Amino acid sequence: MKAKETVDALGALAHDTRLEAFRLLVQKGPDGLPAGMIAEKLGIPPSSLTFHLQQLAHAGLVTQRRVSRQLFYAADFAAMNGLVAYLTENCCGGETACGPVCEPVKIAIKSQPKRRSA
Amino acid sequence: MKAKETVDALGALAHDTRLEAFRLLVQKGPDGLPAGMIAEKLGIPPSSLTFHLQQLAHAGLVTQRRVSRQLFYAADFAAMNGLVAYLTENCCGGETACGPVCEPVKIAIKSQPKRRSA
């Protein structure tokens, strides 16, 4: 049943608004942001935002925690990494003769100086 | 316009049949597989397969090459890695104080012994 979860996660990310929201949260780190601030940054009405955050949450890509009146959302980094792992699993059949095509791109670059190019 | 391309790629992968097809191709390596064989393995009619492969191709995730009467499809590993990079870009704002949450999972495991568990 891993495939189904993965499809959910990919589908959750496959949308302008949600991708933007998710990336915002990835860049914000474990503390996350309150829904209202996300809605404001994305320029969409609250009810629309809720709809999209729920898809991300249902897919396990973001977590939710209440702080007083606000609901903070944060990226779930383990889920994100799990998703990536699933996509690339057993690349080239695990053959060592595969060449450099399976080489990872060093995802998630905390040790590097800021780079915004990709 | 990088966001739009990413949404396309994620959308292309966010479907049962297409995810299965893509993973099949990832595991098959650079040589890929002819359309007919993919359709057979997935158990779907040819016209349906074409529809899905086109989405993957349009998103740049697979390439196409003709060999006699057959059309071979293969995963585009650079595109896949670019997608992952975009998702995780500037994780935690690039702060070194972020902790282990941005740590990559060592995607693409070509040095492991064969495992077919998924």
Place this chain on the structure above:
DNA sequence: AACGCAATTCGATATTTCTTGAAATATCGT
């Protein structure tokens, strides 16, 4: 308890995506 603020649920509409048979195109062998 009453008020205000933050966010969600509901509902109805609009839009997009999926599916697959039938017909068309491309390539090969004879």
Place this chain on the structure above:
DNA sequence: ACGATATTTCAAGAAATATCGAATTGCGTT
């Protein structure tokens, strides 16, 4: 050129997803 094989294109109905205003719930303050 003809027939067979491999795959794509077309069309249109079916299914899933997106949008957002109005009403509602949860929480804190007075």
